[in-house]
Structures are given as structure tokens and as C-alpha cells.
Amino acid sequence: MANEQRRLLENDVESEETQDQHILPEEESLEHRFAGHSNLIGTAGAILAGITFTSANVIQKYTPNLNFWDLLFVRAVSQLTIIGGFSFWFGHNPIGPSGSRSRIYMQGILGGILLLCLFIAVKHIALGDASAIFFSAPFFTMLFSSCMLNEHFGLFRVAVSGIIITGVILLCRPPAIFPPESLPEATALPENDAIVNQQTLIGTCCALSVPVLSAIITILNRQCRHVPFLVLTFWFGVGALFVSFIGMNIPFLHSSNVYSGNIYNFTTTEWIYTSSIVALGIIGNIIMTIALKLITPARAMVFRSFEVIANYILQATLFSKVSVSFHITDPLGAFLIVMSVLLMGFEISIKKKYSWKYL
Template identity: 25%
Template sequence: AINVTFLSFRTGFLGPKGKRIFLFFRGFLGSTAMVLLYYAYQVMPLADATVITFSSPVFTSLLAWIFLKEKYSLWDLLFTLFAITGVILIARPPFLFGSRDMGIEGSYTDHLKGTIAAIASTASAASTIVILRKVGKSVHYFLSIWYYAVIGLIGCVIALFVLNEWRLPQCGKDRVFLVLIGLLGLGGQVFLTKALQIEKAGPVSIVRTMDVVFAFILQILFLNHLPTWWTVGGALCVLASSIGTAIRKWRQSVKKAKQSEI
């Protein structure tokens, strides 16, 4: 509350004029990524959706090359191919694998919808990271979170009214879970935004790959669902791509920092 009050006096709730458009798209794309990810979690296994979202560094590198004029090399292309291979192993399209039920939980239609939603979420999240790097420290990170929360709230309220789903779950436990989703999701955004402001994107991306490990563990412990070997193979491909991209970007930034000191 103190931080928000301070921001209102310093820059207003809309932020600096030159940064408002970036903040708007940060909020819109960030909330869109979260909604799509939650949908993917509902219609496909937790580990599958989580692994797909970790192809985000590939999209980030590509978008950074386009909008931030960062270098995109053959290594980046190789990591992109690894990520695409991982996503294909998880999606398992019939025209490549010849069957719709190769270890897929539930219907293939839901699995495909979840895959598309997860990929769209990944692209939106990558766009958000590029925007955050573009804005940098010129905007307080709480203001970035403010846009994310407000735009996400407005969008969800409109969607709920349109879909006529404006009602609370009947079970009290589900209501608690609903509150926890909001709190933990917002907390994750706060820590991620702060991490990107005080540390290079490379180390942050490497640490975030632990999400995949936790997803596998939690899926087994609480959902009693063992991942298939296709998912494990896809996870290894995506993780190799993600970690490779992060390490390469990290080394480039360190090298550039050393050159600037000379």
C-alpha cells in the first residue's frame, strides 16, 4: 500500500507518459498469458503444459532480435529447433505419429486445444519479458504489476459476464484454491518482475527452469499422474533449448559488460 501511494504521488497510477503504452501491453499480454496458461492446465496434463511454456526463451530471443535489435545467431536457431522438437513430442500430432492416443490423457481434441493455448501463452509471456527489458528500471516494478493486475481484472470481469460464468464454486475448498491461485500468481509476477530488474535475463531464465521439475513432482504427488516418455523427451528438448539460450545470453551480457569497463 505504501509503494502504491508513493507511486501515485510520483508518477500517477498511469505512469510516465512515454512508458504508458509499454505498460499497457505489459499488463494485457501478461494477463492474457496467465489466462491461456490456466486454460491449458485444465485441459491437458500439468507437466505437458508447463514444459511447453518453457519454450519461452526461444520466442524471447526472436522477439528481442526483432524489437530490441539483439543478435540472433545460428545457435539461437539451433535452440529454436530443439524447442520445436520438444513441443512436437508433447503435442504428438497424428499426421506425424499416426495415432491420436499415444499416451495422451483424455481426448486428443482437448490436448490439442491445451497445446495451442500453452503456445499462445508462451508467446505472450515472451512479449512481456521483452517489454520489461525495454522499460528497464525507468518504471518502478510495482507500477508494472499494477497494470498487470488492473488490466487482468477488467478483462476477466468482462469475459465472465460474456460467458455467464460469474459465480463462485460451491465447494469451500475450491474457493480457497481460487484465492491461492490469485495470490500465488500475483506473487510470482512480482518476484519475476523484480528479478528481471536486478539480474540479467539469463540467470533468471535458468532458475525458472526449476518450474518443470516442480511440475513433474507435483503432478505425481497430488494428481497421481505419471508423465509419459514422450513428455519426458519433450521436456529434455525444451529444457536444453531454454538453458542453452539463457546461458548464451548471459555470457554475451557478461562479455559486453567487461568490454564497456575497458
């Protein structure tokens, strides 16, 4: 049994080594440069990226007049301009190494779709519901990593996934599971109710797509960890621009007022909010891409779960337009999230100590 466990651990190491088959000589030094500290730096990067992402989500939620097509377009143009400029400055080949181009382009296109789904979900459903769905990403990342990266997906990772999801639900208290104590009287017209229900359905479907897309993108990024992070984030911007152009030219979206087309008429306040969301998103994208060069996608997504706690704190303090009530489940949810992060941090040590092939 001990030999079986050792074989599984060796397979995990070999799976990472096979990902380096296209590593360029000048890029090999990145992980070696941080040897001994890569775990710590990658963990800190994943947590920091999560905090920037959740900050952007909270700002968008409390700025309901912002249109998601406008946000996606501004984000794409900004990312292409900034990252493209730095890529040119450092002399990186924008099309990437020949052995990894399909993965680079795929993560870019999926990244654009992910941003759109994220913006739509945050706009149309309660932030608690959206957060609870988003943070099921560690489970999908672990599941897909077993197929795409040959990582072991045993009872330990199943348990960590369950603890995270339980903690997120207890802390976010999604209205779908914890209905509000008092509901406002219904005054809306039946036609408006139908529109709201349709938007909620669309928002929920988009929210369900977020953890799946996030898992696939993080794994693709890990497989391309030898590619300069500027190239990866550049193509993320290309994908976002491609998706925004398609959406802005679909007639039924215009007729249903989904696309406002008022980007040139933004007020100063709207530009400040938009710039904040875009800047936080780009910074988070860069930091997360770098973190995935140092730690595995499964570990990165678990460590990102800290952003749920940041989400709660931001709503309760800086963005308290709607008061966030304290519930007895809040500290329990935070405790479970922290516990899952600690367990994931000691995953290798635990598996070495308890040699069981199903662990």
C-alpha cells in the same frame, strides 16, 4: 571477424543503454545498488518466479472444478487491491512516467490475455502438452529481442533454444508426441466427443498464444525497467480485470457453461485452492518483474526453464493423484535443460572467446 563480434557485443550494450532514456533520478540507483550481484539476483529471481508459476499450474490442473473466469477475476481483484495499496503507501504515481505509459498499459492488457490463455490451456489440455508449448517461450523471447531490443540472435541462441525445447519434450512427454501405452475404452457419447474435441482445440490455441505473449510482455517489462515494479504489476492486474469483465459479459460464454458465476458459492476447499493459485501467481509476477530489471528477457526466460523440472517433481510427489511413471528420457531431458541454462549463463564469455559474427 573479431572486430565484427566486438561490434555486435557493443551494440547489445548500447541497446540496453537506450532503454534508460526515461529513467528517473530516484530510480537509477536500483541496478547500481545491486551492481556486481545483479546477474546472480536476477537469475535466482527468474528461477524462483518459474517455480511459483508452475506450482500454481499444477494446483489448478489437479483442481478441475475451478473455473478459469473465476480464477482470472479473483486474481485481478486481489492483485489490484494488494499492489494498489502498496503503491499508494510508497507514493508511486499509478499512471507511470510519461515516456513509458504506452508500454506499461500494453503489458497490462497483454498480461490479462496471457492469464486467460494460461488458465484455459491448463484446464483443457494435458499438462505435459501445455508445458511443452509454454516452454518454447525462450525461442520467441530471443527472436523478438533481436527486433525490439537489438540483441544479437545468432547460432548460439538458436542452439540453446533447440536444447531447451528438446529437454522439455523429453521430460514432459506430451501425449501428442508420446501416446499412452494403453488407452481407455471409448464410452463417451458422440456429442460429448465433439465437445471435448472443441475444448481441446481451444485449449491448444490458447497454449500456443502463451509463449508469444510471455515473450512480448517480458520484453516490454525490460523496456520499462526504470518504472517501479509495483506500477507494472498494478497495471498487470488492471489488464486481467479488464479481460475478465469482458469475458464474464459475453452471452455465448454463459450459455455454453464456460462461466459458472458461482464465486460466491465457493466451498472452503475451493477458496483454499483458489487463494493458493492466486497468491503464487502474484508472487511470481512480482519476482519476475524485479528480475527483468536486472537481467535481459532472453536470459530470464532460459533460467525460468528450471520450472519444468519443478513441474515434474511436484506431479510425481505432492500432487500424485495420477501416478507419474519414470521414463529413461526423464534424466536426459533434465540434463538438457540444465545444460541450456549453464550455456546461457556463460553466453557473454563464450562469445568473447569465439569471435564469430554468426555465433
